Amino acid sequence: MKNTQNSLGTYLKTHWKTVVFLIVVLIGIGIADQMVNSFVRRLLNLSAIYTIVALSMNLINGFTGQFSLGQAGFMAIGAYTVAIFTVPVGLRATIFYMAPMAPFLANIQLPFVVALLLGGVLTTIVAFLIGAPCLRLRGDYLAIATLGFSEIIRIVFTNTQTITNGALGIKSIPTISSLWWTFGTAIIIIIACFLLISSSYGRAFKSIREDEIAAEAMGVGLFKTKMTSFLISAFFTGIGGGLYAALLGTVDPKQFYFTLTYNFVLIIVLGGMGSISGTIISSFIVTLGQEALRFLDEPMAFGLDLPIFKPGLRMVVFSFLLMVVVLFYRKGLMGTNELTWDFIGQKYQSIKARFTKKAASTQGGDK
């Protein structure tokens, strides 16, 4: 990304394909926003939110090599922040009918964007508290601490009746319907991730992933760098959670079960740990796939009463897919490659070579 110093003209000259692609995507979203029905709209919104959260998970797990399993918990913080601060004050008495909302919160209502950012900030603070003891240590303590945390946060939200309305959850959150909120945020975060990864911070992240000891010897501050990655990841996840709350219009502790995190594990493994474009592609594949395979849960899938189609089969298929990918296609769709124009060109060449039956075995794709 040396072009950041150059003038706009040179930038456009070298990156015109990317710019054109981005414009096409933006026009596509604009058209889709006018055309699609509410079902497709909801699916596309969900895919964009999953892209945000999966990308942030890939930042810490795939690029920095630190295994964090707190995505569901971080999303919960972002989602509840949006829920608590955007529900209209007038409706709060009916929502909090078991116990009235705590007085210090009861009359505060924030605009959506402010609440969304506040959710991100709160998530980052909580992530700092978890990261501080765990990231100093080598090993897998982060995985167990973050997984534990996302279980605890559910317990806390179930018990803090006057703030989160306990197990009942919060309803009537003003919803977003336009695609621009989710896709706009997703595009900003994708660009931010690309810039981050190609900066010196990104190289420090990757050096820790490859070899901690070597990275430390080269002068990379392990704790500081891991923490930076973890906090950025948490911030994005909090934002994703906030959008999730505003998409669904309701939050309750059960939505943020740790199995939600496992969905994101599937997405980043399928897309390739350490590939931004892979994560984006597989976020859409998994989200749309989970919707498309919904018939597996229906007992009367093909008009016949087949005993194998019953609730739960869909998730069995997806967990099986995760096992197959991790055992046989460890690199996922993209490995650590990015879907750049050069990459597409190479793939095109290698496929063309395969069809002309020349050196099919020697040019077999990625290294």
Add this chain to the structure above:
Amino acid sequence: MVVGMTLSTFLQQLINGLSLGSLYALIAIGYTMVYGILKLINFAHGDIFMMAAYFAYFGIAVFLLPWYVTFIITILLTMALGALIERTAYRPLREAPKTSLLISAIGVSFLLENLATYLFSGKPQAFPEFPAMTTPIFVGGISIQPVSVAIPIVAFVLMTAILFIINKTKVGMAMRAVSVDYDTAKLMGIKIDNVISSTFALGSGLAAVGALLWCMKYPSVLPLMGVVPGLKCFIAAVIGGIGNVKGAVIGGLILGFSEVLMVAFFPAMTGYRDAVAFIILIVILLFLPNGILGKKQVEKV
């Protein structure tokens, strides 16, 4: 706060803490043994525990086998399941990066949970009652369920057996050798794969016994029942010093006692019961990262 806490209720709570702690210890040993050898958090361990509970439920409630036959079959099946998981999901990744192994463990856990939901439905099933174990008996003014006394006894016997296997038998010696230095052990002619399989089988067997005792005390079986105990028992293993079997026992007991006593002393905090383990984990990681009995790990280049 400590209102109405008499000596007898305190003793009763101590016994509850001891029995819960022994259950945690039984499961924690499986975690610590696997971690000692493969340096892997076996996320599927809690779900192996869950499967054992289902095996026992099906044996007694569906196939109507006598309880002792069911218990033996359950333990054997669970040991086989543990070894099978190792064979199919972990062995092919022996040379792969550690992250892949960890993801594989998560995948197995996810698969077992979803498979159980699919096959056995997500609804909780009532585990058959054992009146002889659950009818309270009164000793000096304290009412105790016999199972609360049986659990620590069974656990103690099994832990002694495990320590005997690890310290005095040939396969135990091989396990210790592999956990100290994987590559050297391989060069010395130890059949690594067999050692790892037997480690998984032993750990899973203990989890099966844990599940049987657990279901007698809390008679309900459901697909996600292994998650929270699994998480807590890994924390117990960390508290005691991961890789150390005695440490896992100590960690399990600490966790069991603190959980029961917190609920006894602060009834208002009952909802936060499951948070205790997590708070202890954070404190331990801050002040004693290698656990109580753990050795300091030095990373060599």
